[in-house]
Amino acid sequence: MELKLESYRAAREALINADRALRRDRLPLTTTINSLGPGDLETKADAILRRIRQEEADTIWTEVHPSIPHPFPGMEFLTGKSIIEKTKIFKILSKMPKGGLLHAHLDATVNAQVLMKLVEQYPAYHVSVDQVLTEENLYAVLPQFEVFTAAGHAATSITSDSYSLGSWVPYQDARKNFAFGGADGFDRWVNAALTINPKEAYETYNTSTKIWEKFSSVFICARPLVLYEPVFEQYVREFFLSSIADGISYVEPRFNFYYKTMVGADGSPLEHRQWLLIFDRVLKQVKEELESQGRGDEFHGARVIYTSLRFLSPEEVEWYLEDCLALKKEFPHLIAGFDLVGEENAGRPLIDFLEVFMKFEARQKEEGVSIPFIFHAGETLGDGTHADCNLYDAILLGTKRIGHAFSLAKHPEILKICREKGIAIEVCPISNEILRLTSSMPAHPLPVVLNNGVPVALCSDDPAVFGNMGLTYDYYQVFVASEVNGLRTLGKLARDSLEFSTLDGEEKAAALRAWERRWDEFVRYIAGLE
């Protein structure tokens, strides 16, 4: 019997190893693995992290909270956020070097309250509403914003009896004179329009279709606030600095160029190349500042994924593809790729754009540039639907990475292709949960993707809307929802976010070396916790 038991246990270990053999966190983590010090330092740090995770699962996550009916690790983010922030694991992960942020929509990367603080400083912002505001309907009526640099808007309140619906009132005045709680009440109202709250996600709009109504409205509200030159410049700067503060050393935001102009400081329209000039200027400033502080390891730059909308006709998209091409020629170091954004279930499938994408490839050759597709695909619960089948077209069109690929788990052949060709998946755990593709992190298909050896980069998608600023929250949700995931998993995800970025050559090598130095420090820090 003893012999039989022993051989059973050996077979069991072999089976588990075979089952996990494709996982990328089974490979050595860094090329400078020895720099981590004795191998058992990493092992020790991993054990400490796992122990704290278990302790917190048994303590903080079992406490009864009047406002949180059923806490558990990996629970609905908007409800559990206050608990997450109390944990040691969160504090530890906030110090982790995260590598690159490869999937974030630029106009949703800065905390809504920070954006509002910027906005309230500029008299050019105006607000209007199309219904009379009351205590009852307040949060059902969305503010509309516009920038007018010339004077001429005499009204000073959107809540006075004399307010004419649809007319524009200076933001500063409307805020000061807001009848429902004054400036604070106004800020709460605007904040609600710029973010998704738990009741919206988990009750009012609790399906993956419905929540997009709310989600889309946020972008419509936010666009005029962001696309005003003086604020935009500070917005980009804040995005870089807050990312760096969270341990992100490189960003590859998606930049929505659907709107053809933004408002310049003097009221003149600024075209896309001018947006990039601002972006580039801020980027250089931030890099120089960090280098001058001896913090060059902390930031290796930013590149932009040009995006248009999947709701446009192929003919309309063609204009954006040409625009993208022109920008790539002028800013070869800034344009990282091309993508279409918008709700996949509702928008046109990728295959509708097949001809214009093929022309785009030909045009790139003519112009001597290379702009990879970095497509959203499979951000859906559908099985065999257009949105699900976008995965096939993303692959066939040669996508460099795939955004979301939530439905990828269902597709054995595409998993294999992604693994073999090194097509990384930009997984956005908190976004997927708030947009109701998964009810919580333990139900997320990420383990399928990891166990199939597909490279993954964790991403925050729209942190301004979801409240998952930085990447610490997303790493937290992933780490606590699986007992397979350990320290090396975290490290591999972070490293892969640089490995599968559009950085290349010496730029990428430098970013990886810097990350490895910081990872080494991080491991030592954890190992020193006991």
Add this chain to the structure above:
Amino acid sequence: MELKLESYRAAREALINADRALRRDRLPLTTTINSLGPGDLETKADAILRRIRQEEADTIWTEVHPSIPHPFPGMEFLTGKSIIEKTKIFKILSKMPKGGLLHAHLDATVNAQVLMKLVEQYPAYHVSVDQVLTEENLYAVLPQFEVFTAAGHAATSITSDSYSLGSWVPYQDARKNFAFGGADGFDRWVNAALTINPKEAYETYNTSTKIWEKFSSVFICARPLVLYEPVFEQYVREFFLSSIADGISYVEPRFNFYYKTMVGADGSPLEHRQWLLIFDRVLKQVKEELESQGRGDEFHGARVIYTSLRFLSPEEVEWYLEDCLALKKEFPHLIAGFDLVGEENAGRPLIDFLEVFMKFEARQKEEGVSIPFIFHAGETLGDGTHADCNLYDAILLGTKRIGHAFSLAKHPEILKICREKGIAIEVCPISNEILRLTSSMPAHPLPVVLNNGVPVALCSDDPAVFGNMGLTYDYYQVFVASEVNGLRTLGKLARDSLEFSTLDGEEKAAALRAWERRWDEFVRYIAGLE
């Protein structure tokens, strides 16, 4: 360009085919495929079903219902059931020959209201409560039931001032004299204890951990009602007849032998072999009745999966293994396998029982019998937890099928083993959703399992508790949640439920032949719908 587009489309079709190449519904459906008539009859029927599915997705499923905030195909079953029942797809599927029901807990197979109708006829049933019932606490206090065949319980109400808490009152009296709505109110109260309602599933106990509190309480309530000989006999009969009425032609229920006796008609204790004698007698009667009506094709029998509890110690389980062995020797045609039941996240992992299972295998050899394990495993959201790792042990212990295997999608090696060795998965879609492993059917991992070519049998698990009587509801949820699934998918699932049953030899061949005849009829019926 035209040539490029054409070659793209060819590559696309090849990719989709490769991605779905492992699916079992790509193989010819029946050995008598030609009996289905011209191949295009099946194609025509499939197209009709798909068209109706789409029409209903766009009509019935988009209607606004005051009590159903967000209807969609495959939605939460307890909320969407009334809509499902209005659809044509449901009516069509109710006529489908379903093959075998391979995963259902016998004590949860008969509609609660039917059980209550049986129970109220017998004066031996008694009820007690341990708290004073009030309008407010009514549905929070569970009834307790017992059978006492001797007289001696004088009280006639559990709601009168003179009721002594914990004392037993005849069920018939307590029902008649119930202060909260009389007999109807009593029935509503008992029904609530025997079922899970939408508020419980989707609000009060809305996590996979919490819902088990409610779920377990149902079995505790129901046990004394079911395990009384006169009712048990009718219960088993009703289970067979209602299954047959839904198109199920074979059943392999799990029979919980944890309780060592049931109460005989005369009050004497009946041991396990007597339970099986009753089961066998009813089975023979039902088969004879059907044969005499010329309906022999509709029912090919029943076998029992012996189950004990995963909360017991290995030493305790050993008693049940020996009991199972003795029953197998006496009723070789009835005992189909062995399993442990109970919440996997909370109970002992399979590996705790390794030694007793190994002894069990040796004992089978000594006794010259063969009793396959047919384990529950992976009924969890855990990743790398004990419950998830039960999948490894189920495989290594040679399980014939796996119950639930909800976490299987994460395990590439186990998917491969199941595909190659023909280990079928007993997938219980509605059970998984109500027990909060998935928020709705579109989020269920079933497509991962199907696309990896693993055989699947759809099962109802505990229809008395969930309200998914028969298999039509589960087939409905699966069919409407995927555009890949078509008529052949349904047929393959049904056929595999016989193919991977414990039937063998001529018995299985006969059951398959009968199913194929009925499937042929079903296809003709659909094709004739337009």
